[in-house]
Amino acid sequence: MTDMGDDTLRTVHFERTSNSKYLVHNVRGGTLSVGSGGDTDADFTPVELLLVALGTCSAIDVDIVTSRRAEPTDFRGVVRGDKIRDPEQGNRMENLVVEFTIRFPEGEDGDKAREALPRAVKMSHDRLCTVSRTVELGAPVTTTMEDSP
Template structure:
């Protein structure tokens, strides 16, 4: 898959507003509309944003020291108006990481802000797609 640039998932309806999602590697999860414990599509978007940014930053800082704790919080406000319809605004990705004492931990702490900027500015496919925007072609068959 290293040379394949296309990414895909398939959703199969299991009941009203409930779907099983499957990726090409055989992984599955369920999503819903917010009336149960399943993640909603909006929550998955926030998770994708946090997961992408978190992974970028984690890979960069962990080369210096393994974190004692690493947490990513992602928030947004859902709005609806006449000009833009339903959408999210005020997206914030907040990284909280603690590293051990010593030279490695110091290097990781020093690298943390730069790694976050690198993820935001060029590495994270999810945040780059959201910020740059791309048309969505919705088709029926």
């Protein structure tokens, strides 16, 4: 059963700034430039943003759990996958991997954080990270169009 409380809706808005370039806005006033990934386009592509979302969603979950015990001395990650161009099933990503490098200081608090780390990573993957859970479980996407004069 799903929980459909009053605050379940998440929304971003985007607008075209030039050919294949967009400015995305969130409800808190943040903005992000998105582009097609051409040779001179430094903006993130939609696929890169998917990878960003997968990695940082889990990173936030893991950070919340482990930093209660000790502040990390190193916390970074790499997210990778293969972009498949499939004429039958369409383009998609496969072989998605989120790889963390997380270190904690020596001492009792660092030991507690290191001990909690594997459980936090597993909980994020199995239950907490909305992004990876959605990708793994699959969710239909509806695309509509507003007719304008």
